[in-house]
Amino acid sequence: MAEPRKSSAKAASTFDAERHLDMMAALVDMPVAEAHRDGVCQNLARIHAMATLVFEADVPENTEPASVHRP
Amino acid sequence: MTDIHSIAASVRSGRRSARSVAEETLARVEAGNRALNAFTHVFHERALADADAVDRSIAEGRNPGPLAGVPFGVKNLFDVAGEVTLAGSIINRSNRPAARDATAVARLRAAGAILVGALNMNEFAYGYTTENSHYGPTRNAHDPTRSAGGSSGGSATAVAAGLIPLALGSDTNGSIRVPAALCGIAGLKPTFGRVSRAGVYPFVASLDHVGVFARSMAEVALVYDLLQGADPSDPACRQGVVEPVVARIDQGTDGLRVAVADGYFRETVSDEALEAVDAAAGALGIRERVALPNPAAARAAAFVITATESGSLHHARLRTQADQYDPLVRDRLIAGALVPAHWYLEAQRFRRWFVDELNRLFDQVDVVLAPATPVPAPLLGQQEMTVAGTTLPTRTGLGLFVQPLTLNGMPIAVVPWHPPGRLPVGVQIMAAPWREDLVLRVAQALEERGFGAGVATAEQQEVRHA
Known part of the structure; x- marks a missing residue:
C-alpha cells in the first residue's frame, strides 16, 4: 500500500468561476444565458470548494476510482 | 386512518372492503392536501378499480396479498403505467406516459396495496426542502410554515399527516x-442495489436508492421485505439478495456493538438534534463513540459526484430548454455540466x-448512530440557518449529516424523536452494507423506548397556526 499523499497543486489554485464558465461552456457546447451566469458561477464556486476538500484528503496514491460501485 | 398491519388484516378478513378504505382515503387526501400540497396527482379511478379487484379476489377465495387494501403514494419520479413521470418538472410533461409501473410500484400493487397518488418533490430530486417553483412547496404537517424536508417531502408529509399510511421515496444524498x-x-434507505430502481427517474446513477416511509419500523420492515428481489431491469439490482427482516426486528440489541458518531457529527448541530442522538444512546445504554473516516470530504465527494x-x-x-427548469435547480445542473473530469475522478477515488475505511470500521462496531439533520424543520423560503454559531445555506446545509453517508451504499434508517410541543428531529441508524436487519433491530428497540412517530392531526396544525 502506497503512502497517503496530499494532492499537489490541485488544491492551491485561486478559482475564477467566470473564466471557468466561459472555457468549459465552450468546450462542452453549453450556452449559458446572461441571466443565469451569476447563479451558475455561485454553484461552480461551491462545487470547486467541495472538490478542494476532496483534493486535500489523504488518499493513498494507488486508490482506484469507485467507478463500478459495489457497496 | 390506521396502520398498515391493521388495514391489511381488516381487509383480508372481510371486516372491511378495500373499496371503503380507498374511498375514505381519497376523501381524506382531498381534504388534507389543500393545506399541505403533498400530492401532485390523485388517482381516483385507478385506486377504486384496484380496490374493487382486491375485493373480488377475496370474494372468490383467492389470496389478495399481504398489503390487501393498504393505500400508498409514490414520489412523482416513480413510473405509473399510463401516467407521465414528472420527477417534479414541467419539461417531462411532454414525455410519453409510462408503459408499465416501476418495479417497486408493481411489487406493492401485486401485494394488494392500492396506489392513490403521486407526491411532490424537488425538481429532479435535487434539494432538501421540497420547494418546487412549478408545483409549490410541500408544507410540514407539524407546522405548515415550515419545510417538510426533501427531496421526498410530499411522501413524508402525506404519511406524517395521516393521509396515507405508506409512501415510497428515493434517497440519493439523503432525500x-x-x-x-x-x-x-x-x-x-436500504443498501444500494437491494431494491430495484427500474422505472424510477434517475438523478445520480451510482447513488440513487429507493426506500420506504411509514409511521413505525414494523410497518417499514413489512414493506421493505416485499420490495426486495432481483430485477434484471436495474443494473445495480441484477443479483439482488432477498433477506427478509420482519421476523428479526424484535430480537433486541443484546450483543450488538452500537456506537455514536463522534467529531463532525457533534459539531455543527443544534441542541435538539444532539439531544435526540444522546437520548438514543441513553435509551440503549451505550457510551461508545466512533470517528467516521473524514466525513467532511465524504460529503464533498458526494457533492461533486452528484x-x-x-x-x-x-x-x-439544458442546452435548449434551460428556461423550463426550476430556477432553484437549473443553475446547479448547468454548473454540474461544467465540472472537469479530474474533479469527478478524484471524488470517485x-x-x-x-468505502474501504467504513468497511474496516464495521469490523469494530455493528451499528452507528448520528443525527439526521443539524436542525428541526426550517421555515419555507429560509435562505440561511445558523447552527452552533455557523451560518449555512439552508438548501445544502440540511444535508450536512446525510450526504456523507450515501457514498458507501450502506443501509440507514431514521427514527424520529418528537418531544411534546416541539418539532421532530431524527436519528440515523446505520450498519454495514446488506445489514438492514441490524439497522431495523436497533430502530425497533428505540421505538420501544420512546422514539417514534406521532400523527400531526388537523387540530395540532390549527393550534400551531393560531
Whole structure:
C-alpha cells in the first residue's frame, strides 16, 4: 500500500468561476444565458470548494476510482 | 386512518372492503392536501378499480396479498403505467406516459396495496426542502410554515399527516432521511442495489436508492421485505439478495456493538438534534463513540459526484430548454455540466478509500448512530440557518449529516424523536452494507423506548397556526 499523499497543486489554485464558465461552456457546447451566469458561477464556486476538500484528503496514491460501485 | 398491519388484516378478513378504505382515503387526501400540497396527482379511478379487484379476489377465495387494501403514494419520479413521470418538472410533461409501473410500484400493487397518488418533490430530486417553483412547496404537517424536508417531502408529509399510511421515496444524498426526520416519521434507505430502481427517474446513477416511509419500523420492515428481489431491469439490482427482516426486528440489541458518531457529527448541530442522538444512546445504554473516516470530504465527494452526474444527465435539455427548469435547480445542473473530469475522478477515488475505511470500521462496531439533520424543520423560503454559531445555506446545509453517508451504499434508517410541543428531529441508524436487519433491530428497540412517530392531526396544525 502506497503512502497517503496530499494532492499537489490541485488544491492551491485561486478559482475564477467566470473564466471557468466561459472555457468549459465552450468546450462542452453549453450556452449559458446572461441571466443565469451569476447563479451558475455561485454553484461552480461551491462545487470547486467541495472538490478542494476532496483534493486535500489523504488518499493513498494507488486508490482506484469507485467507478463500478459495489457497496 | 390506521396502520398498515391493521388495514391489511381488516381487509383480508372481510371486516372491511378495500373499496371503503380507498374511498375514505381519497376523501381524506382531498381534504388534507389543500393545506399541505403533498400530492401532485390523485388517482381516483385507478385506486377504486384496484380496490374493487382486491375485493373480488377475496370474494372468490383467492389470496389478495399481504398489503390487501393498504393505500400508498409514490414520489412523482416513480413510473405509473399510463401516467407521465414528472420527477417534479414541467419539461417531462411532454414525455410519453409510462408503459408499465416501476418495479417497486408493481411489487406493492401485486401485494394488494392500492396506489392513490403521486407526491411532490424537488425538481429532479435535487434539494432538501421540497420547494418546487412549478408545483409549490410541500408544507410540514407539524407546522405548515415550515419545510417538510426533501427531496421526498410530499411522501413524508402525506404519511406524517395521516393521509396515507405508506409512501415510497428515493434517497440519493439523503432525500428519504431528511424528510423522515423533519416530518417525524420512520424512513429506510436500504443498501444500494437491494431494491430495484427500474422505472424510477434517475438523478445520480451510482447513488440513487429507493426506500420506504411509514409511521413505525414494523410497518417499514413489512414493506421493505416485499420490495426486495432481483430485477434484471436495474443494473445495480441484477443479483439482488432477498433477506427478509420482519421476523428479526424484535430480537433486541443484546450483543450488538452500537456506537455514536463522534467529531463532525457533534459539531455543527443544534441542541435538539444532539439531544435526540444522546437520548438514543441513553435509551440503549451505550457510551461508545466512533470517528467516521473524514466525513467532511465524504460529503464533498458526494457533492461533486452528484453535480457532475446530474449535470451530464441533463446536458442535452439544458442546452435548449434551460428556461423550463426550476430556477432553484437549473443553475446547479448547468454548473454540474461544467465540472472537469479530474474533479469527478478524484471524488470517485476518495469514495473508494471511504468505502474501504467504513468497511474496516464495521469490523469494530455493528451499528452507528448520528443525527439526521443539524436542525428541526426550517421555515419555507429560509435562505440561511445558523447552527452552533455557523451560518449555512439552508438548501445544502440540511444535508450536512446525510450526504456523507450515501457514498458507501450502506443501509440507514431514521427514527424520529418528537418531544411534546416541539418539532421532530431524527436519528440515523446505520450498519454495514446488506445489514438492514441490524439497522431495523436497533430502530425497533428505540421505538420501544420512546422514539417514534406521532400523527400531526388537523387540530395540532390549527393550534400551531393560531
